[in-house]
Every structure is written in C-alpha cells, then in structure tokens.
Amino acid sequence: MDVNAMLVDVTGEISGFMYTYILVILLIAVGLWFTVRTKFVQIRYIKDMFTQITEKKHQSGEKTISSFQALMVSTASRVGTGNIAGVATAIATGGPGAVVWMWLMCIIGAASAFVESTLAQIWKVRGKEGEFRGGPAYYIQQALGSRGFGILFAVLLILCFAFGFNGLQSFNAASSLAYYVPSADGSGAVDHAAAIAVGIILAVMTAFVIFGGSSRISVITSIVVPVMAIAYILLAVWTTVMNLGELPAVFGTMFASAFDFQSIFGGFAGSVVMLGIKRGLFSNEAGMGSAPNAAATASVSHPVKQGLVQSLSVYIDTLLICTCSAMMVMVFYVQDPATAQTLNGMPLVQMAVNNSVGEVGIHFMTFAIFAFAFSSLIGNYFYAESNFRFITKNNAALFVFRIVCLVVIYFGAVNSFDLAWNLADIFMGFMAIENLVVIVILGKWAIAALDDYTAQKKQGLDPIFVADTIAGLPATECWHEKTLEDFGKQPLKEYIESAGEPDFKDQ
Template structure:
C-alpha cells in the first residue's frame, strides 16, 4: 500500500468536506452578516479607501510602516499564482459563470475583511523598536482573554503559510518554466536553479526585517500588477467586439440553474465562491497580520484599506485573468475547453498578443510568487513572535527552515503539502471567524466613532478610553507611552480630539 497516496486521498477528502460544507457556509454567512451590521461599509466608504492610502505614519518612528505599505504587504500575500492559474481552473472546471460569483463574493467578503483588520488595529501591540504587530492571535488573547487559543491560531498560520503555501508558491513558479524546458533533465536543472534564486531573494528581504519587507512589496506588487493589467486591458480592448459574447457566456453560465442544482458541490456557483474566497482571503485571518502593522490615527482607516485590498485582488487582478481566458473561450472554444490551469492562461495570452505574451506571463508568475513568499513569511514571523518574542536564536532557525522549504518546494511536487496547508488554513479560518463574530461589535463601535468624527469634518483619531466596555488594549491610550514618539506632528495637533475625552497625563 502506498502510504503517500493514501495520505493524499484522506487529506483530500477532509479538505473537500471542510471547505464545501463547513467553511464556505461560515465565510459567506459572516460576510453577509457584517455587510448588514456595518450598513455595507465596503460600498459606502469606497472613496475613503483611496483617501486613506496617502495618510502619513503617526506613531512608531522609523521602524513603523505606512498605511500604503501595509496594503502592499497584504496584497502581496493575497495576490499569488492562484490569481492566474486558479481563476483559469475555476472557469475550466465550473464554467465561465464562476467569474460572476467570484465578483459577488469579493464584495460580500470585503465586509469581513474590514472587521478583522479593524480588530487587528484595535488590539495591536508595539514592539521595542516602535514597530506594531497584531492579528487574530493578538485580538483573541486581548479581546477574548484566551491566550491558548491565540497560540493555536498562531501555530496553524505558521504551518499553513510558512511551511505549506510558501512551498507551493515556489513549486507553481517553477512549473511555469516547463513551457521552455520540457519535462526532461533540463527541467530538473531549472527547478534547482529556480529554488536557489527564490530562496536567496527571500533571504535578502526577510533578514532585513518588516521595514524592508514593506519596501520591497511596495515596489514589486504595483509593478507586476501594472504589467499584468496592461496585457489584460490590451486583450480586452483589441477584442472589444467579442465582449457582448463574453458577458453573454458568463451570465448564461452563472444562472444555469439546472446545471447548478444538478450538482451543487461542483457547480459554477460553488467554484466561483471558493475561487473568490481562496484568492482574497477575506475572513481567513491572514491579512489582519499586515493590517496591524500600519501606523494610523484610527483603526477603521486600515480596515477600509484592507477592504480595498480584497477588491484589488479579485475585482482587478482575477478579472484580468478571467477576461483573457473568456476571450479565448469565445474565439477558440474547442482548444480552450481542452485546457486547464497555467496552460490555459498561456494559450489565452498567446491567442491575444502572440508568443511574447507567454514570456511576460512567466515573469508575472515569478513576481506574483515572490511577493507571496514575502507576504506569507511576514505573517508567519508575526505569529512566531506572538508565541515567543524574545528568542533571536529561534527566529534565525525559523528563517532558515522557511528558506529550505522554499527551495524544496521548487524541486518537489507538494500534493500532500497542498492538502495539509488547505486543512490548516481551514481550521485557522474557523478559529478566526468565530473570534470576529464574538468581537465584531468593537469594530462596529470603532466605525461609529470614525463616522461621527468624519461627519464633523475632523480627521478621525481613536482613543480606546472613549469606547465603553472595550477590553484592555496596549495601544490607543493617552499616556506617557503614546507621547514618546509621535513622528513629526506636534503633540497637540495629533491628540487634539483625544484630549477632549481624556487630559494628557
């Protein structure tokens, strides 16, 4: 009996059951619930999502990062190879209508993203160098008073992102080289070289700390996104006459109820929802780790910015992939329906712009994979520090192990690792969703406070003492610790509204 094959089958069954019958329902229900509770904050405050991107750092000094940098870290993790190959797989397996349901879940999921990221800001902590850290593990400990559950979440996230998804991102990047190398000895050598390069590039960034991580992703993410979007826009514009057929195909598939209810678990609705949720990670508990690091004057500001990250991931990047594939479906349905995953995307690009487009897509795959490696590691390190924050030796060993995983991910097939990573992420998401359902009222109170100050024409500033009943937080209090480093802004200017609630100590 092949133990490896047996384990792949068993973990695959667990993975499928968890996501289809438990997690998916919980994610959708939570998104709808908070869309109602926040009065659709993810739609009402779209303008604010953009205006908050330019906000300068407030406290934390040179080791803290800006709102925009935090957005880039979270987007770097959200935007991975799944935005290219994953969307193509959803279309090939479920049908073109999967794109519509993917869009719908991005809008609903953005409400969950707002709540979890606002909570991460409320319950964040400040490190010795002035940098901020936080995330589900931190708001579970402070908000629910259950450190043991926070540790469980942190362990699940580390297993999922550092040891699971990073190996998979490396493998997916290397797989894109098969077009050039074939499946022989040359492919093996290319995989080894790719693993070494990805591990070395990641090492340069992660040993530089969170500041360097944010700077790298602030450059890599926008550049790779713009290149990819440019190809997609060209494909769409140059084939504008095909758009009526593209949207007709999409909506006919999206509302083919006979097909949908004939096999719901594998239907266009289910695959579209799963693709959207897997891609943008809204409610999963990953992005709050980046949201907490931003130096902002009000938690809601970063909650809104992280909602925007969901839109960038799904409504923009995933849609680019979808449009290229769907144009190919309309123009050459026989060839398109015979392909899946990365080959489908490569041939779709080749169909629109020629062979040179395949080379650009290969570059995009590596850029997406690298940014995800950095974003995923960032999340894992934050949670390792939650478990044990005063061990430089442990941190160094952890970084080396992460680099080894990246290398081996490039040279091995990770079927079992994929299933295990999905399972770890599933449990991680369940813990996080329960936590934000229990703690979400504080995010809503913060939203009310933000709205009140915004409507009064003020730049909202949050003070924890103004929120009655809020569990004790480490930040957002007006005291000596908060006055040590307020950046370039005068103390009175920054704390003007706060002083109305509580005098300076």
C-alpha cells in the same frame, strides 16, 4: 496503494469536505452578517478606502510602516499564482459563470476583511524597535483573554503559510519555466536542474528580504506588487481593447452560465456557483485571518482607516487582478471554445495570452507567475514571522525559524509535496474557522470603532482613536490618551471640542 498516496487521498477528501460544506457557508454567512451590521461599509466608504492609502505614518520610529506599505504586504500575500491559474481552473471546471459569483463573493467578503483588520489595529502591540505587530492571535489573547487559543491560531498559520503555501508558490515559480527547459522524460514538468536553480535563487532573494526585517519586506512589496500588477493589468486591458467586438459574447456567456439554475442545482458542490464562491473567497482571503497580520503593522491614527484599506485590498485582488485573468481567458473561450474547453489551469492562461498577443505573451506570463510567486513568498513569510514572535520572542529561535523557512522554499521548487499542500489547506481551514468565530464575537468593537470614525468625520475631523472613549472595550496596549502626541494632535477632548463634540452613538 502506498502510504503517501493514501494519505494524499484522505487529506484531499478532508480538505474538500471542509471547504465545500463548512468553510464556504461560514464565510458567506459572516460576510453577509457584517455587511448588514456595518451598513455596507465596503460600499459606503469606497472613497475613504482610496484617500487613506496615501496617509503618512502617524507614529514615530524607523521600523513603522505606512498604510500604503501595509496594503502592499497584504496584497502581496493575497495576489499569488492562484489569481492566474486558479481563475482559469474555476472557468474550465465550473464554467464561465464562476467569474460572476467570484465578483459577488468579493463584495460580501470585503465586510469581513474590514472587521478583522480593524480588530487587528485595535489590539496591535509595539515591538522594541518601534514596529507594530498584530493579527488574530493578538486579539484573541487580549480581547478574549485566551493565550492558548492565540497560540493555536499562530501555529496553524505558520504551518499553513510558511511550510505549506510557500512551498507551493516556489513550486509554481519553478514550473513556469517548463515551457523553456522541459524535463527530458516528456512529462511536461520543468527540468530538475532548472528547478534546483530556481529554488536556490528564490531562497537567496527571500533571505535578503526577511533578514532585513518588516521594514524591508514592506519596501520590497511596495515596489514589486504595484509594478507586476500594473503590467498584468495593462496586458489584460490590451487584450480586451483588441477584442472589443467579443465583449457582448464574453459577458453574455458569463451571465448565462452564472444563472443556469439547472446545472447549478444539479450538482451544487461542483457547480459554477460553488467554484466561483470558492475562488473569490479563497483568493482574497477575506475573513480567513491572514491579512490582519499585515493590517496591524500600519501606523495610522484610527483603526478604521486600515480596515478600509484592507477592504480595498480585497477589491484589488478579485475585482482587478482575478478579473484581468478572467477577461483574457474568456476572450479565448468565445473565440475558440473547442480548444479552450480542452485546457485547464496555467496551460489555458498561456494559450489565451498567446491567442491575443502571440508568443511574447507566454514570456510575459512566465515573468508574471514568477513575480506573483515571489511577492507571495514575502507576504506569507511576513505573516508567519509575526505569529512566531507571538509564540516566542527568542532571537535564536527566530533565526532558526527563518533558516527552516528558506529550506522549505528551496525544496518546494524541486518537489511536488501534494500531502504537505493538502495539510496546508486543512490548517488554513481550521485557522479560518477559528478566526471567523472570534470576529463574530468581537465584531461589535470594530463596529463601535466605525461609529467613532463616522462621528469624527461628520465633524470635519481627521479621525483619531482613543480606546478609553469606547465604553467596555477590553484593554489595549496602544491607543491611549498619553500616546496622542504621536499623532501631532492636542489631547482628544480639546481636539474634538475645536470642531464641536460629535455624537458617538450608533450612527
């Protein structure tokens, strides 16, 4: 065995152990803890999740972005090729019941997403051009007073997203063309020349976006994400409507598999439960410390507003996009189980769509994969740059960093870097563990902000946040009384008294 193959095997074992026996348990435990502590905020405030999407920017500056734009950036990163191929793999490997457990984990994870994104808003910082930045690295430094651990998180995120996952997304985009330009060796891979072309195109398209700054990134994702998501949803709805008669069998198969306790406990690590949990949690990234980097950039009047919006992003990723993939696969699964059970990943999705709408479905899936991959490239880079700027504000270093990121995208399209991707999984595991520990420690401040939001809502106010009203809150750079003119409000005391003083005690 050569050294590379050995390292691939070793890192694969480490990644598998970390995710199966450590990270999944932590993610579930933290999600349940915050579900209880916030009194099911992810369910109680579903209405507010939607109303806050359309909130206009509250702070001045051309570089600031709206709540909707921040939602699209985070959704762009959450929604990737894993929402298509990953769901099919979970069904093929663990069984149809994985989908049910994926739904349950989504609801639990939304509470963690709310807390980490609210914390990111509380401890965000403002750049020279008026833009906001933030995320776990920032709230680790400000709220816990540890720049060293903040830098550690930033480095892990950069290694994971910029140098690992972006290479994977680029590779998946190139591989989607294998149906049209297969390799001459009959391996089923894409032709090498076509892969080179895809790598160049993706690098150029990404360069156009990232050299335009965060505002251009948010504008592009605000267009690409809704368009591709709506198109994908319409295809899934069409597939479902055309096969309404199969729905009882689809849901019956999923729930029977989900609660087949003999198979569950016979091999828990690879069971339908574990695969559903892993797919749900790792697809929507709730609690893993990535989405808060987008949440912090939004210009809102209260941190909780963006916390709620980011909970909605978790629902969009899993309950909507992943479910669309699951329904298309499951219709095929119940119609032709013999064939479906011989396929996995992207081939299973392609054949499922082909089964429903014909060959045009394969063409659409190719477009969808490419669009999902490109949006993830942009969202992932956005996170990486925010954390790079946390480490250093040197513009020359940032320019070099951007070039290196583009090179990674190109080489990702033409090479299958199994070792790099295993390492990216490991980096993300450590990143998530650090973030989960931190949000458990700091979670009380997100809950205090939620109480403040609730109190103001009860007074009929459009909530605004001033850090000085939260007793004991560690120092923040934003959210002080002197900045209230940005919200177009009178001083907080007068604003509250105009509707009667709310009760800031625990609701």
